[in-house]
Amino acid sequence: DSGVTQTPKHLITATGQRVTLRCSPRSGDLSVYWYQQSLDQGLQFLIQYYNGEERAKGNILERFSAQQFPDLHSELNLSSLELGDSALYFCASSPRTVTEAFFGQGTRLTVV
Amino acid sequence: KNEVEQSPQNLTAQEGEFITINCSYSVGISALHWLQQHPGGGIVSLFMLSSGKKKHGRLIATINIQEKHSSLHITASHPRDSAVYICAVRSSTDKLIFGTGTRLQVFP
Numbered sequence: 433d434s435g436v437t438q439t440p441k442h443l444i445t446a447t448g449q450r451v452t453l454r455c456s457p458r459s460g461d462l463s464v465y466w467y468q469q470s471l472d473q474g475l476q477f478l479i480q481y482y483n484g485e486e487r488a489k490g491n492i493l494e495r496f497s498a499q500q501f502p503d504l505h506s507e508l509n510l511s512s513l514e515l516g517d518s519a520l521y522f523c524a525s526s527p528r529t530v531t532e533a534f535f536g537q538g539t540r541l542t543v544v
Numbered sequence: 545k546n547e548v549e550q551s552p553q554n555l556t557a558q559e560g561e562f563i564t565i566n567c568s569y570s571v572g573i574s575a576l577h578w579l580q581q582h583p584g585g586g587i588v589s590l591f592m593l594s595s596g597k598k599k600h601g602r603l604i605a606t607i608n609i610q611e612k613h614s615s616l617h618i619t620a621s622h623p624r625d626s627a628v629y630i631c632a633v634r635s636s637t638d639k640l641i642f643g644t645g646t647r648l649q650v651f652p
Contacts, residue, residue, distance in 0.1 A: 434588070434589075465640065467640075474642055474644050474645065475630065475632070475642040475645075476642070477639050477640045477641070477642070480638065480639075487638060488637055488638045488639050490639050490640075520585055522587060524587075524589075532577070532589050532592040533577065533589055533592075533640075534589060535579075535586070535587040535588065535589065537585070537586050538585050538586065538587070540585070
């Protein structure tokens, strides 16, 4: 158990809908990272937050947004969902920015 | 060309064999991570390296910063080592860039 909790574990939704994925980092970790893993793209970095502020941005679509709250949990919002958004979404946390990252178990999103 | 290249893509081994997975990268990095992804999808961080060598049990990771190359070695491989091993580099802008992974199957 990495100490990083992601909910829900599985999510099935229809195209055009909006979903929110939640991540609770390990106690005390200030950095939260979001990744997408699809069958054809492999693991892709989406976005990083550090102590509530956006720190780095990767290949995140404009339809996607994220935030980190004062209690350090983070949410990834995916809107206007398309079939191609079906993927595993991972959250990871670390105490600071350049340290070992601990991964959650992922949320499997299926868009139908 | 991908910024992080792993080889081989697929690897099969007999139990007990010594295994090496290679990772080459073309960008400036502050650290390199080796990750293990099990068939169920869960990801475990194995190592984070910025120089030299680290060992944890039967796993050894090395990095050569000048040559922009890292290797992950598994000694005395076991079927429970079967997983996808992913190399990821942390760029100077703090983004993680992933390799495509090496799928390892170890047979008894």
